[in-house]
Amino acid sequence: MTLDLVTSLRPLLTAEASAEAYASGGEPGDLEQAVWLRLLERLDSDGPPLDPQGWLRKAVRAEARRNRRTTRVERPYGIEPVADTRPGPEQLALTAARYRALRAAVRRLPGRCPRLIEALLSPKDLTYREIAGELGISQGSLGPERSRCLGCLRRLLTPEVAAREVRG
Numbered sequence: 001m002t003l004d005l006v007t008s009l010r011p012l013l014t015a016e017a018s019a020e021a022y023a024s025g026g027e028p029g030d031l032e033q034a035v036w037l038r039l040l041e042r043l044d045s046d047g048p049p050l051d052p053q054g055w056l057r058k059a060v061r062a063e064a065r066r067n068r069r070t071t072r073v074e075r076p077y078g079i080e081p082v083a084d085t086r087p088g089p090e091q092l093a094l095t096a097a098r099y100r101a102l103r104a105a106v107r108r109l110p111g112r113c114p115r116l117i118e119a120l121l122s123p124k125d126l127t128y129r130e131i132a133g134e135l136g137i138s139q140g141s142l143g144p145e146r147s148r149c150l151g152c153l154r155r156l157l158t159p160e161v162a163a164r165e166v167r168g
Helices: 002-024 028-045 052-073 089-107 113-121 128-135 139-164
Strands: none
Touching: 002 028, 002 052, 028 052, 089 113, 089 139, 113 128, 113 139, 128 139
């Protein structure tokens, strides 16, 4: 009985919802869904309507009126709420672990490299002139030395990064 009722009402509901939806400021699919829900609620409580087509037309118009009232009353936000972009505890823990791994790798570098990389990572944001003065080398040799040290650091970190990569 219920399946026959749904099958027989589907074309009428589609046509009625299409005719009423745009005037009410809604979408036909939303209107159809609301009316199907009303029909299911009615079937649970009162049984099928005596005049299904008449009931359906009235239900579509009632839902369209409800949509118009809702559209008049509801107002969109003036601005979108800002998402919280602060890192969560997991991200903070991962960042701290990466920082510790980087510092440990810097300490294993050969020669002057640990001091040079520590100066580059310094929160003081030292200039090349200040770093060269601190290390006692010429400013002109700082660039090639930095490249050599970063290459060594890259080679030290490559096995650690590759080992942590998720596979599968």
